Amino acid sequence: MKPSILIVEDEVEIARFIQQLLEQEDFSCHSCHDGLEALRLQHQLQPDLIILDLKLPGLDGLEVCTRIRKQASAKDPYILMLTAKGEEIDRVIGLSTGADDYLVKPFSPIELVARVRALLRRSLRQADTPQxxxxxxxxxxxxxxxxxxxxxxxxxxxxxxxxxxxxxxxxxxxxxxxxxxxxxxxxxxxxxxxxxxxxxxxxxxxxxxxxxxxxxxxxxxxxxxxxxxxxxxxxxxxx
CATH class of the missing domain: 1.10.10.10 (Winged helix-like DNA-binding domain superfamily/Winged helix DNA-binding domain)
Structure with missing residues (x-):
């Protein structure tokens, strides 16, 4: 089964670019553009990984991350947070509230794919060694x-x-x-x-x-x- 990824990005063109890029790498992707919809889709889809922008309408990325980590769920997804340059404080807060990794925009497609693959490999290794x-x-x-x-x-x-x-x-x-x-x-x-x-x-x-x-x-x-x-x-x- 293909790893599933939820892309949460309020800029439609960026979300579309990320989805096309990852689907070319044989990932199953869905996208949305605000925090409340992200929570709904996370509950519905149970993705393996979420690419989460910090700046979102409604609920921002930090609040979305916090709520996902606190809720009871069949699957605890990895969260890759997208931040803009100069958002170091938000980046630290994001990691402290449960994000697993972050990527600064603008980012290279190669680096994004590498970060995604690294997180999913970590998940597979853990799944192979229950303890x-x-x-x-x-x-x-x-x-x-x-x-x-x-x-x-x-x-x-x-x-x-x-x-x-x-x-x-x-x-x-x-x-x-x-x-x-x-x-x-x-x-x-x-x-x-x-x-x-x-x-x-x-x-x-x-x-x-x-x-x-x-x-x-x-x-x-x-x-x-x-x-x-x-x-x-x-x-x-x-x-």
């Missing part, structure tokens, strides 16, 4: 992209953003390892990071509010002064 990480209180299902918190009475599905999920995956795959900010940035954003290392602290604070009994006195995500962070729980079992 679950478990500790005493948590499990991370990489195949279903879900994190559960376990207690004596229930297993609760946590409502996490993509970045929070990546943090939990990183932590729970190596309990008691100390991670510095640079290492966590590489896990969360890779080579696409622009900004201050302290953005990691913001992500940690958000995650603590969702997993800790008392985020002011963390039980699981401990601060290692002058170094970074360590996740403490019983050792994992990889399946």
């Amino acid at each position: 679950t990480y478990r500790t005493q209180h948590f499990s991370v299902d990489l195949d279903q992209h879900r994190v559960y918190k376990h207690s004596s009475s229930s297993d609760d599905l946590l409502d996490l953003t993509v970045l929070e999920f990546k943090l939990m995956e990183t932590f729970i795959s190596a309990p008691n390892r100390v991670w510095n900010r640079s290492q966590l940035i590489d896990k969360l954003w890779g080579d696409d990071f622009f900004g201050e290392e302290r953005v990691v602290d913001t992500q940690i604070a958000r995650l603590r509010k969702k997993i800790e009994p008392d985020s002011s006195q963390p039980r699981f995500i401990k601060t290692v002064m002058g170094v970074g962070y360590r996740f403490e729980d019983a050792p994992r079992i990889a399946e």
Whole structure:
């Protein structure tokens, strides 16, 4: 089956150009031109990847990205965000709200195709290696992209953003390892990071509010002064 791509771009000619380019590369494509329609089509089509412009009428790209990452869906699509020159702040915010990659306009057709193929290859590799990480209180299902918190009475599905999920995956795959900010940035954003290392602290604070009994006195995500962070729980079992 051909990989499916949803193109969300308010400039009709650019959307048409991208669709023609990717269909020539044997992808199945649909396009739309505003944020609300993007959400409707994403729910209807369940695409493998979304090419999402930042500047959209109605809901902008950042809000569309945020809503997609928060909703329950059979498929969690990769999101390639399109930005204009000079939109570095929006680019950083976009990556922090769940975009997987970005491309600055004007872009070369070759680079666009390369970015799309790279994201879809990543998806295929993950699909080939389903895995679950478990500790005493948590499990991370990489195949279903879900994190559960376990207690004596229930297993609760946590409502996490993509970045929070990546943090939990990183932590729970190596309990008691100390991670510095640079290492966590590489896990969360890779080579696409622009900004201050302290953005990691913001992500940690958000995650603590969702997993800790008392985020002011963390039980699981401990601060290692002058170094970074360590996740403490019983050792994992990889399946």
